Each structure stands twice: as C-alpha cells, then as structure tokens.
Amino acid sequence: MQSNAQLEYDYSVVKLFTFTTILFGIIGMLVGVILAFQLAFPELSNLAGEYGTFSRLRPIHTNGVAFGFTLSGIFATWYYVGQRVLKMSLKESKFLMTVAKLHFWLYFITILLAVVTLTLGITTSKEYAELEWPLDLLIVVWWVLWGVSMFGMIGMRRERTIYVSVWYYMSSFLAVAMLFLFNNMEVPTMFWANGAPSSAMHSISMYAGTNDALVQWWYGHNAVAFVFTTPIIAMIYYFLPKESGQNVFSYKLSVLAFWGLMFVYLWAGGHHLLYSTVPDWMQTMGSTMSVVLILPSWGSAINMLLTMKGEWGQLQTSPLIKFMIMASTFYMLSTIEGPIQAIKSVNAIAHFTDWIPGHVHDGTLGWVGFMVMAALFHMAPRIFKRELYSKKLMETQFWLQTVGIVLYFTSMWIAGITQGMMWRAYDEYGSLLYSFIDTVTVLHPYYTLRGIGGLFYLIGFLMFAYNIFRTATSGRVLDKEPANASPMAS
Amino acid sequence: MDQETLMTIAGYGKFFLLLFIFIMFYGYAFSIYRRQRSGERDYEKYSELVLNDSLDAVPLEKRDNSKEK
Numbered sequence: 001m002q003s004n005a006q007l008e009y010d011y012s013v014v015k016l017f018t019f020t021t022i023l024f025g026i027i028g029m030l031v032g033v034i035l036a037f038q039l040a041f042p043e044l045s046n047l048a049g050e051y052g053t054f055s056r057l058r059p060i061h062t063n064g065v066a067f068g069f070t071l072s073g074i075f076a077t078w079y080y081v082g083q084r085v086l087k088m089s090l091k092e093s094k095f096l097m098t099v100a101k102l103h104f105w106l107y108f109i110t111i112l113l114a115v116v117t118l119t120l121g122i123t124t125s126k127e128y129a130e131l132e133w134p135l136d137l138l139i140v141v142w143w144v145l146w147g148v149s150m151f152g153m154i155g156m157r158r159e160r161t162i163y164v165s166v167w168y169y170m171s172s173f174l175a176v177a178m179l180f181l182f183n184n185m186e187v188p189t190m191f192w193a194n195g196a197p198s199s200a201m202h203s204i205s206m207y208a209g210t211n212d213a214l215v216q217w218w219y220g221h222n223a224v225a226f227v228f229t230t231p232i233i234a235m236i237y238y239f240l241p242k243e244s245g246q247n248v249f250s251y252k253l254s255v256l257a258f259w260g261l262m263f264v265y266l267w268a269g270g271h272h273l274l275y276s277t278v279p280d281w282m283q284t285m286g287s288t289m290s291v292v293l294i295l296p297s298w299g300s301a302i303n304m305l306l307t308m309k310g311e312w313g314q315l316q317t318s319p320l321i322k323f324m325i326m327a328s329t330f331y332m333l334s335t336i337e338g339p340i341q342a343i344k345s346v347n348a349i350a351h352f353t354d355w356i357p358g359h360v361h362d363g364t365l366g367w368v369g370f371m372v373m374a375a376l377f378h379m380a381p382r383i384f385k386r387e388l389y390s391k392k393l394m395e396t397q398f399w400l401q402t403v404g405i406v407l408y409f410t411s412m413w414i415a416g417i418t419q420g421m422m423w424r425a426y427d428e429y430g431s432l433l434y435s436f437i438d439t440v441t442v443l444h445p446y447y448t449l450r451g452i453g454g455l456f457y458l459i460g461f462l463m464f465a466y467n468i469f470r471t472a473t474s475g476r477v478l479d480k481e482p483a484n485a486s487p488m489a490s
Numbered sequence: 491m492d493q494e495t496l497m498t499i500a501g502y503g504k505f506f507l508l509l510f511i512f513i514m515f516y517g518y519a520f521s522i523y524r525r526q527r528s529g530e531r532d533y534e535k536y537s538e539l540v541l542n543d544s545l546d547a548v549p550l551e552k553r554d555n556s557k558e559k
Contacts, residue, residue, distance in 0.1 A: 007545055008545060009545055084543040084544075085539050085540065085543055087543070087545060087547070087549055089545060157553060158549045158552065158553055159539060159549045159550060159551065159552075159553060160549070160550075160551040160552065160553040161536055161539065161550065161551055163536060163539040163540065164536070165540075237540075238540055241537060241540045241541065242540050242541065242543075245541065247534070247537035247538075247541070248537040248540070250534070251533045251534050251535075251536045251537055252522050252523065252526060252533045252534070255522065255533070256518075256519050256522070259515060259518065260515070263511060263515065481544070484541075
C-alpha cells in the first residue's frame with residue numbers, strides 16, 4: 001500500500017451517483033405526483049394514450065424512486081463513507097476504480113432501459129420486481145461489481161475495526177443479492193415456446209400460486225428492509241455524528257440494534273399476506289415478528305436522537321441537522337405504524353386501503369428522502385470543494401417538504417380508515433351498506449390533498465436539485481475541507 | 491412419517507431454534523457490556539472512526555497489513 005502523505009479521497013464515482021440520485025429522483029417523484037392527481041381526477045389518465053395510464057406509470061414511479069433515486073443515493077454515499085471510515089482511497093487501486101466506474105455505467109444503462117421498457121409495457125407484473133429477464137441479468141452483473149468494490153475496499157483498509165455503517169452497507173449487499181436471485185427465478189418463454197410465437201423479452205416465474213405470493217412478499221418486504229432501511233441507517237450513523245461533531249450516543253447499542261434487525265426483519269414479510277391463502281402460522285409469525293421489529297428499529301432511531309444530547313441548539317441553526325433529525329423521527333413514526341398495521345385485527349381494516357401507501361410514504365418521503373438529501377447536502381461541499389449555495393433555500397425546502405409529507409400521510413390515514421370501515425359496514429340483515437363507488441366519492445378530497453402534498457415535496461426536491469447544481473457551479477470555493485458543520489451561504 | 495409427526499417435529503424445531511437465537515443474542519449483548527465494564531474493550535471509542543476520518547489521520551487501531559497473506 002502506498003504512503004498516504006499526498007493521497008486524497010477520490011470522489012469521481014460519488015459525483016456520478018450524486019447526479020443520478022437527482023435525475024432519477026426528479027423522474028420518479030414527478031411520475032408519482034402525476035399518479036396521485038390521476039387518482040383524484042381520472043380523466044388525467046387519458047392524456048398520453050396507453051403510455052399515460054396509471055398502470056403503465058405506476059411501476060415507473062416505484063422503480064424510479066426505489067432503484068433509481070434511493071439506490072443511487074446508497075451507492076453515492078457508499079463510495080464516500082466507505083473510503084472515509086476505512087481510511088483508503090480509490091486512487092490507490094486502479095482495479096477498484098475501474099470496477100466502481102463500470103458499476104456506475106452499467107447501473108445507469110440498466111435504469112434508463114428500465115424506464116424505456118416499463119413505458120413500453122414490458123413487465124413481469126411482479127410488484128417491485130417488474131423488470132424483465134435481460135435487465136435482471138444486467139442487474140446481477142453490477143450488483144456483483146458493487147460487491148467486488150465493497151469487499152475490495154474493505155480488504156485495503158487501514159483501520160482495523162470496520163465501522164457500523166459499513167456493516168449496514170454489507171448487509172444490504174448480501175441480503176438484496178439473495179432476495180433478488182430467489183424472487184426473480186424466471187423462465188424466458190422464447191426458449192421453451194415449442195415454436196409458438198413469444199416475445200424475446202417475456203418470461204414467467206418459476207413459482208406459482210401461493211408459493212409465488214410467499215416468495216414475492218418475502219422479497220417485497222425485505223426490499224424495504226435492505227434498500228429503504230439498512231443502507232439509510234448506514235447513512236445516518238455516519239452523517240449525523242459527522243455533521244454535528246458529536247459521538248454516537250451508544251456504539252454498543254448500534255451493534256446490538258444491527259443484529260436484532262438482521263434476525264427479525266427477514267421473518268416479517270408474511271404480514272403482507274394476512275387473510276390470504278397462506279398457512280395461518282406464517283401469518284401469525286409475520287405479525288409477531290413485525291411487532292418485535294419495533295425494538296431494533298427504535299434502538300437505532302433513539303440512538304440517533306440521543307446523539308444530539310446537549311447539542312439541540314444545532315437544530316435551530318442548521319437546516320442539515322433538521323433534515324436528519326426529522327428523518328430519524330419519521331423512521332420512528334413509520335416503524336411504530338408498520339407493526340400496528342401488521343396486527344391481525346388492525347389489518348382487517350387496513351389491508352388494501354390507502355392507509356398502506358400513507359404508511360409507505362411517511363417512511364420513504366420522511367425517512368429515506370430526507371436522509372438521502374441530507375447526505376448529499378453534507379457531501380456537496382466536500383466533493384465539489386465549495387460552500388453550499390443557499391441556507392435560506394434549504395430552510396424553505398425543509399418546511400415545504402415537511403408540510404407536504406404531513407398532508408400526504410394524514411390524508412391517507414383518514415382515507416384508509418374511512419375506506420376500511422365503509423367496506424365492512426353492513427345492516428341488520430347482513431347486507432353491505434355501501435357499494436365500491438360510494439367509497440371512491442367519499443375519498444375524492446383526500447386524494448386531492450395527497451396530490452397537493454406530493455406536489456409540495458416535488459417542488460422541494462427541485463429546490464434541492466437547484467441548490468446542489470448552484471453549489472457545484474457557483475458556490476464560494478473552500479480552501480480546506482470542513483471538519484464538521486457544512487458551510488452554507490445565507 | 492405422517493403429517494402430524496412432521497408438524498410436531500417442525501414445531502419443536504422452531505421453538506428450539508428461537509430459543510437458541512434468543513440465548514445467542516442476549517449472550518452477545520451481555521458479553522459486550524461486560525467487556526466494556528471490565529475495561530477489556532472500549533466499544534464507545536469507535537465513534538471516533540467518523541469524527542477522525544481524514545486520510546492523513548492516524549488510524550484508531552492500525553491494521554497491520556504486513557502480517558496478512
């Protein structure tokens with residue numbers, strides 16, 4: 001290994017992934033807002049023929065924000081945090097640098113192809129696993145490349161101890177690899193069509209019926225665990241202590257919460273299949289494990305809040321700390337809400353209602369979105385060597401987006417519970433009191449409110465993109481790297 | 491083997507698996523706190539890995555690369 005006297009960290013790959021985080025964030029969130037307004041005003045579904053219908057756009061939204069925006073954010077922060085806590089630079093290894101760049105370009109091509117194929121209606125129809133088999137193979141290639149770069153960097157580290165954030169990134173890599181391979185076991189039909197016409201892109205799942213549902217939700221819920229949770233915890237365990245200059249409240253708690261989360265999360269997926277045709281014991285296990293999940297989740301979240309002990313004044317002065325503390329708070333909210341919804345009797349009302357997307361979005365908008373943006377805000381002065389362009393813009397963005405999230409989840413709580421109660425209501429003869437369209441009419445104002453909440457969040461995201469763009473191009477040049485609090489122009 | 495026997499074995503298997511993991515987890519938690527208290531290992535110092543992360547900073551616990559194959 002070279003002497004590190006003249007060495008510095010290499011942020012070229014971080015910059016590339018920062019760019020895609022913003023690009024796919026805008027695409028995914030814009031489509032999300034369109035979908036929200038389509039639900040409130042269905043005539044909006046007819047604006048672009050088959051390409052503008054809800055069913056065609058929905059997977060573009062989910063794939064765009066989960067595998068475009070969030071994964072880009074995860075990769076950008078990995079290449080930043082990984083180098084720093086391991087004390088190694090990508091500049092020290094041509095091989096790892098090539099792997100990292102190849103990782104980026106193959107990833108970028110895959111997500112662009114995902115947008116194109118989904119727009120054309122090419123889909124496996126499995127939720128959150130819609131991409132067809134050629135793209136799945138491409139994903140395997142760059143996921144392995146990420147693993148090579150990750151374990152390569154760990155192998156070259158100067159620090160003996162691997163910081164807890166890196167554990168979380170590693171868990172994300174290993175778990176997603178396993179989940180992805182099993183859920184996407186599919187047979188391309190053209191090889192086995194016996195001469196019958198078949199599209200080269202078409203495939204069918206190797207599982208059928210109940211088995212397919214079980215594998216799908218084991219995958220689906222753990223995609224939440226290992227894309228929306230563990231790597232985001234990895235981020236907060238690095239960026240909050242670093243930005244605030246505080247030690248983590250309890251490192252021991254971070255390690256215990258890690259192992260707790262690893263064991264419990266993988267069993268919780270069954271709660272997506274309550275009251276369906278899967279074995280009863282599996283439903284009970286999904287329910288129970290979901291409730292137990294509160295412990296490790298709150299272990300991490302409380303650890304983060306207590307990290308600010310004695311330094312709460314920073315919450316007033318730094319919008320960046322605000323983003324992270326709000327993210328941690330939303331993490332607590334969604335990890336208490338999820339287990340409540342997974343209790344069988346509550347699920348009897350909540351299942352299939354709008355309360356579910358409400359729950360998902362206070363996690364994704366509040367926890368994932370805020371944390372990814374905070375991480376990018378923290379990295380920007382270090383990777384571009386410039387001061388953040390505007391603190392005022394950050395403050396405005398924070399409040400606009402917070403109001404947006406509150407509008408989103410409160411409207412969906414009311415809509416969901418109203419819907420659930422109306423579907424179940426019956427008269428003294430046992431006949432249902434309402435038809436489906438009655439519920440749709442009642443829900444219209446809440447759907448409109450949700451659309452407005454989403455629009456607020458999207459506008460905030462555009463402000464974020466502008467702020468980062470101006471930071472990179474016209475922020476005041478810094479003569480040395482800031483140690484903790486990120487410098488920002490008023 | 492009939493289905494009932496199979497279900498019974500699976501039930502006991504699951505119970506003992508959970509018990510085993512429960513003991514492992516709390517044993518690990520106990521060992522961390524014991525090692526911290528006895529001074530054998532200071533876990534809390536690892537927060538410094540974040541606060542002291544520039545490339546020219548002295549590693550908290552230097553990894554001896556020369557000993558590795």
